[in-house]
Amino acid sequence: MGSQSVEQPEPQQTWSQRFESALHPAIAQFNASIGFDIQLLECDLDGSVAHAKMLAKVGILSEAEREQIVSGLETIRGEYRRGEFNPGIDEEDVHFAVEHRLIELVGDGGKKLHTARSRNDQVGTDLRLYLRGQIEQIREQIRAFQQTIFNLASQHVETLIPGYTHLQRAQPLSLAHHLLAYFEMAQRDWERLGDVLKRVNISPLGCGALAGTTFPIDRAYSAKLLGFEEIYHNSLDGVSDRDFAIEFASAASIIMVHLSRLSEEIILWASEEFRFVTLGDTCSTGSSIMPQKKNPDVPELVRGKTGRTFGHLQGLLVMMKGLPLAYNKDLQEDKEAIFDTVATVSGCLQAMTILLEEGITFRTNRLNQAVAEDFSNATDVADYLAAKGVPFREAYGLVGKVVKTSLAAGKLLKDLSLEEWQALHPKFEADIYDAIAPAQVVSARNSAGGTGFKQVRAALERAQSLLLKP
Numbered sequence: 001m002g003s004q005s006v007e008q009p010e011p012q013q014t015w016s017q018r019f020e021s022a023l024h025p026a027i028a029q030f031n032a033s034i035g036f037d038i039q040l041l042e043c044d045l046d047g048s049v050a051h052a053k054m055l056a057k058v059g060i061l062s063e064a065e066r067e068q069i070v071s072g073l074e075t076i077r078g079e080y081r082r083g084e085f086n087p088g089i090d091e092e093d094v095h096f097a098v099e100h101r102l103i104e105l106v107g108d109g110g111k112k113l114h115t116a117r118s119r120n121d122q123v124g125t126d127l128r129l130y131l132r133g134q135i136e137q138i139r140e141q142i143r144a145f146q147q148t149i150f151n152l153a154s155q156h157v158e159t160l161i162p163g164y165t166h167l168q169r170a171q172p173l174s175l176a177h178h179l180l181a182y183f184e185m186a187q188r189d190w191e192r193l194g195d196v197l198k199r200v201n202i203s204p205l206g207c208g209a210l211a212g213t214t215f216p217i218d219r220a221y222s223a224k225l226l227g228f229e230e231i232y233h234n235s236l237d238g239v240s241d242r243d244f245a246i247e248f249a250s251a252a253s254i255i256m257v258h259l260s261r262l263s264e265e266i267i268l269w270a271s272e273e274f275r276f277v278t279l280g281d282t283c284s285t286g287s288s289i290m291p292q293k294k295n296p297d298v299p300e301l302v303r304g305k306t307g308r309t310f311g312h313l314q315g316l317l318v319m320m321k322g323l324p325l326a327y328n329k330d331l332q333e334d335k336e337a338i339f340d341t342v343a344t345v346s347g348c349l350q351a352m353t354i355l356l357e358e359g360i361t362f363r364t365n366r367l368n369q370a371v372a373e374d375f376s377n378a379t380d381v382a383d384y385l386a387a388k389g390v391p392f393r394e395a396y397g398l399v400g401k402v403v404k405t406s407l408a409a410g411k412l413l414k415d416l417s418l419e420e421w422q423a424l425h426p427k428f429e430a431d432i433y434d435a436i437a438p439a440q441v442v443s444a445r446n447s448a449g450g451t452g453f454k455q456v457r458a459a460l461e462r463a464q465s466l467l468l469k470p
Helices: 025-031 034-057 063-081 094-112 119-154 175-200 219-225 235-240 243-269 297-320 329-359 364-371 378-387 392-409 418-424 438-443 453-467
Strands: 160-165 168-174 277-279 360-362
Touching: 034 063, 034 094, 034 119, 034 219, 034 329, 063 094, 094 119, 119 175, 119 235, 119 243, 119 329, 119 453, 160 175, 160 364, 160 438, 168 175, 168 438, 175 243, 175 453, 243 297, 243 329, 297 329, 329 360, 378 392, 392 418, 438 453
Parallel strands: none
Antiparallel strands: 160 168, 277 360
């Protein structure tokens, strides 16, 4: 039998004639980012289209070359959206993958696209375009989350809930007031991301590898085409800056702090010990062996995922802390951190919004019972005496004695007789019972930003106006 030749794969192309051999296969795998930065493909296409148009504007490309290149880039976009463009490890990253496919489509004209730019400014541009779009979407999700809180709060202005400090009963609150605290946190999150967006929306395109370029490019024009509001004014800074990524990760971490705090409260409220809420079937699961259980999976997962977001922030900070100017391969590590942070925050916002919309029901009878079974109205007794001319510190000490006496007798403040009240201090009159009724305790706290029903309704009006802000 004659020998049969087996076709051997082509060795990976070297970077330039400076190199005599290809990368070791394991190093090629280690070095490649195509497995995750493919998410930047459409951003890379957007940046490349703008770059091609700019090159034509300044005369580096002819109009025919520009049209050919832009047409080729849009062909790649179509292939990608149809699932027909799936570059492998041999392409190394999304930028080379696009360039190689463009050359296949349009020939040597495609080789001119990389004139006056480097992968260093290219990847920085792509990441900013990606993050800009994601921040806008997350801000929309925050608005949806706030709208859900607003809707829920509007239903519960006069529903009361125990308020806590140190996880000890403190004073009763309007449930709407409690919920609107999270609306305010989310408002800061929305505003904070808007501020981050200002520093994301700066173009590094045209900074080159680190020192700019000898070609007469128009960086302001390409920035305008891409919707950037500004350009980097130092090329070294432009290709190496990841402050915007760190800022986003920080803002995302704060969002997760707020979601995690709300999650912890819902988990407590759903417990048999609190019984403040009932969990809906659409947002909870059962136990594999205990048929009576209904588990608060959504808030538990949000609480757990908060840690991974913190980890990405820490990872970005550590990645950047020792990098000399300008670009270093370490910066490849920014993408997976950002991609996962975006996915985590977005997913958690969506899940928590659904949970609040349909996954929990407040048990108003239990809440009414809860606010009537403790001494959270003790401060109002002190306020009652102070309003009648008793120095507050004297009143404060006296009420402490009242609580101690009541506990020993197994009574709540509402159970004391008028004679018992007056034996403690002659200023007590029959109106003490109205003053310490839970609804009155809440209603009386009418200072700006307080839990009084009048203030809560004003807060709802403010919240509604904020929701209308673009």
